[in-house]
Amino acid sequence: MFRLCRQLAVTLIAVSAAGLAATPATADPLLEETVSFAAEIFFLDVDVPGVVVAAVKDGETTVVGLGETRKGNGVAPTGDTVLRIGSITKTFTGAMLAHAVAAGEAGFTDPVAPLLPGALGAAAAKRAPIGLIDLATHAGGLPREVPRKPGPDSDPFSTITDDAFATWLDGNELLFRPGSAVLYSNFGFDLLSAALATAGKKPYPQLLAERVTDPLDMADTRFELAGDMADRLMSGHGFDGAPLPDVPSGDVITGSGGLRSTANDMLRWLQWHLDDAADGPAREVRFLDHGVYVQRDGLETVVGMDESGRMDGMGLAWVAMNATTDRPFVLQKAGALQGQMSYLAFAPDKGVGIFMSMNKFDFSAAYAMADFGNQLLVELAGH
Numbered sequence: 001m002f003r004l005c006r007q008l009a010v011t012l013i014a015v016s017a018a019g020l021a022a023t024p025a026t027a028d029p030l031l032e033e034t035v036s037f038a039a040e041i042f043f044l045d046v047d048v049p050g051v052v053v054a055a056v057k058d059g060e061t062t063v064v065g066l067g068e069t070r071k072g073n074g075v076a077p078t079g080d081t082v083l084r085i086g087s088i089t090k091t092f093t094g095a096m097l098a099h100a101v102a103a104g105e106a107g108f109t110d111p112v113a114p115l116l117p118g119a120l121g122a123a124a125a126k127r128a129p130i131g132l133i134d135l136a137t138h139a140g141g142l143p144r145e146v147p148r149k150p151g152p153d154s155d156p157f158s159t160i161t162d163d164a165f166a167t168w169l170d171g172n173e174l175l176f177r178p179g180s181a182v183l184y185s186n187f188g189f190d191l192l193s194a195a196l197a198t199a200g201k202k203p204y205p206q207l208l209a210e211r212v213t214d215p216l217d218m219a220d221t222r223f224e225l226a227g228d229m230a231d232r233l234m235s236g237h238g239f240d241g242a243p244l245p246d247v248p249s250g251d252v253i254t255g256s257g258g259l260r261s262t263a264n265d266m267l268r269w270l271q272w273h274l275d276d277a278a279d280g281p282a283r284e285v286r287f288l289d290h291g292v293y294v295q296r297d298g299l300e301t302v303v304g305m306d307e308s309g310r311m312d313g314m315g316l317a318w319v320a321m322n323a324t325t326d327r328p329f330v331l332q333k334a335g336a337l338q339g340q341m342s343y344l345a346f347a348p349d350k351g352v353g354i355f356m357s358m359n360k361f362d363f364s365a366a367y368a369m370a371d372f373g374n375q376l377l378v379e380l381a382g383h
Helices: 006-019 029-045 086-102 118-124 132-136 162-171 186-200 204-213 263-274 281-289 363-381
Strands: 020-022 050-057 060-067 319-321 330-337 340-347 352-358
Touching: 029 050, 029 060, 029 363, 050 263, 050 363, 060 263, 086 132, 086 186, 086 204, 086 281, 086 330, 086 340, 118 162, 118 186, 132 186, 162 186, 186 204, 263 281, 263 340, 263 352, 330 363, 340 363, 352 363
Parallel strands: none
Antiparallel strands: 020 060, 050 060, 050 352, 319 330, 330 340, 340 352
């Protein structure tokens, strides 16, 4: 997988002694060795303060932390370090749509407008019907972000509001006919979580806890800090390398990017996706969640979907990459928010998955992280 000279191997030993915090949740030494060695190489290759790499294979898990949770603090990240997972939040929104469909609360092709509150629903009703499945596959004809005034540095997301969504929908035509193209859209996923709250008759964070995070014992996967989470935070860093403040995500970007989590919780999320032995409602939800609903070949255009690997199709937030001679079928999603960038991917037919996060805005490093994660996934799958 990696070609190393003797000098690099010597360097790795030094790095391991100085900055490695490996917290495996498994007795499988081969998985731990594979992930630890690969993570060290990746960390040496990028200029970021800290990195967390987690992996699951056939139910066994391991977590490796390298560097620092905040530049200069000397604290290595672990599986319990609290991260902002950014747009990986969308994979939970997709699963929540699968829950709603399985429960008979909504249908994939139901229009979103009747499920949106007040002026927002009235504005959406003026446009061509946007189905819930269109929102979950970035095919709703909506822009990436809602146009808005910048928020203050202490609360930058506060100007993302239902009123801002309604204003855009009231005054603008959709960018394309829903279902005919794919354009990455945070706007669309926040409409989706609002609609799911209406369908489920409860606030969206409460529904998410009841249906996903509480049953999976994901206590650290939530929108607001609770308990000792503030003591375990990883700080994001800007493009200049300076630490960024921890700011609230607010109560509107619940569908697109507001969740916090940990590597250990992400492993629980991956294990749920890879558990093919479960029966009952969970099996139906997983089946719906892993479907590929939009094929690239049938689209007029695709924008903003190929950064972590070429999109062959879209699932419920998942970017689907078809199997090749060099790779199994993969579902993946990247995310970034407030100086933190992460990547989640799994091969459902192979029982393997990976999660990675780093704490600096650096697009070159983010591309390298996705490439590394995809290579590691292939290696773990034995493909």
